[in-house]
Amino acid sequence: MSPRVPFNVAAGIGLRAPHVSHVRAERPNVAWFEIHSENYYADGGPALAALDDIRRDYPISLHGVGLSLGSTDPLDYFHLRKLKRLIARVSPVLVSEHLCWSGVGGRHLNDLLPLPYTDEALAHVCKRIDEVQDWLGRELLVENVSTYLAFADATIPEWEFVAAVAQRTGCKLLLDVNNIYVNAVNHGFDADEYLAAIPPPAVAEMHLAGFDASGPCLIDTHGAPVSPEVWALFQRAVDRFGPRPTLIEWDTDIPAFATLEREAAIAQTIMNVRHAVAA
Numbered sequence: 001m002s003p004r005v006p007f008n009v010a011a012g013i014g015l016r017a018p019h020v021s022h023v024r025a026e027r028p029n030v031a032w033f034e035i036h037s038e039n040y041y042a043d044g045g046p047a048l049a050a051l052d053d054i055r056r057d058y059p060i061s062l063h064g065v066g067l068s069l070g071s072t073d074p075l076d077y078f079h080l081r082k083l084k085r086l087i088a089r090v091s092p093v094l095v096s097e098h099l100c101w102s103g104v105g106g107r108h109l110n111d112l113l114p115l116p117y118t119d120e121a122l123a124h125v126c127k128r129i130d131e132v133q134d135w136l137g138r139e140l141l142v143e144n145v146s147t148y149l150a151f152a153d154a155t156i157p158e159w160e161f162v163a164a165v166a167q168r169t170g171c172k173l174l175l176d177v178n179n180i181y182v183n184a185v186n187h188g189f190d191a192d193e194y195l196a197a198i199p200p201p202a203v204a205e206m207h208l209a210g211f212d213a214s215g216p217c218l219i220d221t222h223g224a225p226v227s228p229e230v231w232a233l234f235q236r237a238v239d240r241f242g243p244r245p246t247l248i249e250w251d252t253d254i255p256a257f258a259t260l261e262r263e264a265a266i267a268q269t270i271m272n273v274r275h276a277v278a279a
């Protein structure tokens with residue numbers, strides 16, 4: 001087996017349940033895996049046992065989908081205590097969440113809902129990111145989400161809002177390149193203007209995934225190969241930010257593991273070319 005690419009310049013794969021036994025049995029040459037934190041909040045059981053086994057051989061990144069960072073409800077310390085316990089168990093290389101809200105009035109909506117890009121929302125979400133980073137005692141990455149509506153009261157372009165979150169809180173960014181492309185098409189902005197507004201030192205990870213283009217707008221399904229347009233945008237992102245830990249995300253119609261390995265290999269080749277150019 002060839003040596004693994006160092007995590008900080010490597011393409012990784014989102015670990016999903018159908019592939020866990022394959023990974024445990026075959027120990028494929030993947031640089032790192034990302035898991036959804038909430039899937040491992042149980043007190044024990046087979047999923048945690050499998051994770052304990054896999055983490056012995058692979059760097060693991062924890063990616064949360066339910067913290068509801070932007071909500072006006074109080075921060076959920078029940079959720080945060082579970083996250084802190086999982087961090088202690090896994091010793092993850094990165095811990096990330098989404099720049100969104102997922103519920104209000106005590107109701108969880110199981111979705112990544114858009115924030116109004118206003119000064120008030122910016123101050124609110126930054127305060128909560130500060131609180132989470134202080135309480136966890138470590139740096140958090142926040143991810144830009146795909147959106148299908150914009151608020152009439154929004155006053156700040158999304159890319160300025162995202163950059164300001166990193167600048168004000170010292171958190172890092174998980175830049176989802178597919179989400180930037182989906183939003184650029186859906187809302188009619190220039191994806192390159194977005195990249196240009198993001199300070200390179202703030203970017204600690206990138207995501208790549210596929211979308212559905214069969215309807216009136218692009219839907220971020222994580223159920224298809226990365227599109228040629230997103231590969232091209234990723235190349236330009238690597239040109240600007242340099243190689244970063246980059247994840248292939250696939251969550252619906254999950255394909256054979258070999259398909260994910262092929263997608264990761266494309267991302268790795270793009271970063272290697274950029275790395276060679278920079279060296």
Ligand SMILES: [Fe+2]
Binds near residue numbers: 249
């Ligand atoms: Fe993502």
